[in-house]
């Protein structure tokens with residue numbers, strides 16, 4: 226028997242397997258072409274405040290999603306990290322990537338049509354899995370604020386980190402958007418490590434104590450509720466995760482929703498044991514230009530991603546998020562959606578607050 230020939234069989238099989246993986250990965254990364262009119266099939270009605278949000282955008286890839294987002298006519302766009310792909314310490318390179326993104330015609334249209342706010346993740350911060358040890362963080366902060374159009378006199382240009390808040394609407398019907406900075410003051414991850422820094426914790430405490438009658442949307446570039454997966458999340462800092470959940474339970478805003486990104490997939494999570502007097506939701510939207518690849522699916526085939534809080538199924542295509550807040554009736558109704566680049570709603574939960582203390586929140590996952 227010719228053993229040399231027999232040995233070639235497994236080698237060829239392995240090479241064929243690798244080639245198949247590479248081909249499948251190539252096709253899984255290809256942006257899906259846009260078709261259809263992308264018109265908003267459920268436009269926001271008068272009296273509804275519409276927020277669109279998203280994360281994980283490659284300026285080097287076709288930016289198909291903006292057309293769908295524009296057609297939603299949002300009142301506000303929130304970046305939740307990875308607005309450009311530039312994990313580099315070279316600040317002039319980072320600036321050139323922001324410029325590249327800003328020059329895209331569809332993004333220019335968005336700039337003209339609604340207010341744009343945001344925070345970052347490690348991609349534009351400049352340090353992979355970034356933390357407060359990054360030497361160029363102050364410089365990087367100014368470049369992000371330039372990109373987002375922050376006024377020169379803004380307090381955000383003087384403080385340590387990007388955290389900020391915005392209020393919309395009249396007292397009693399206020400919507401407060403709180404954006405956190407999870408990098409500038411972060412320790413190296415660990416069981417006792419801190420994610421926000423005391424200055425930001427004090428600020429967040431004041432923001433939430435001032436928000437008892439508000440609907441609070443807490444923007445966090447990393448996932449807060451899901452903790453069972455091995456990717457970056459708040460639970461890399463378990464003490465800080467516990468602390469922020471405790472703070473929400475103590476301060477009890479009228480309604481709280483977490484907006485998160487980072488994961489290159491979409492997901493809605495719901496906690497009934499957060500200490501809040503109502504189910505507590507987190508909507509994760511990521512990414513705008515790319516999504517989990519073949520290797521993620523290969524891993525998930527053998528070990529599916531667990532999340533005890535998940536509502537419905539994970540969504541693996543490119544996506545953006547929509548939050549519609551309808552306060553035209555006696556009680557607020559909040560609709561959370563994950564939409565694809567055809568502007569189709571692919572995941573949805575609607576929450577109706579019949580009373581601030583109510584256990585009557587109604588959640589109806591669609592699709």
Ligand SMILES: [Fe+2]
Pocket residue numbers: 280281282307348487488489512
């Ligand atoms: Fe990302």
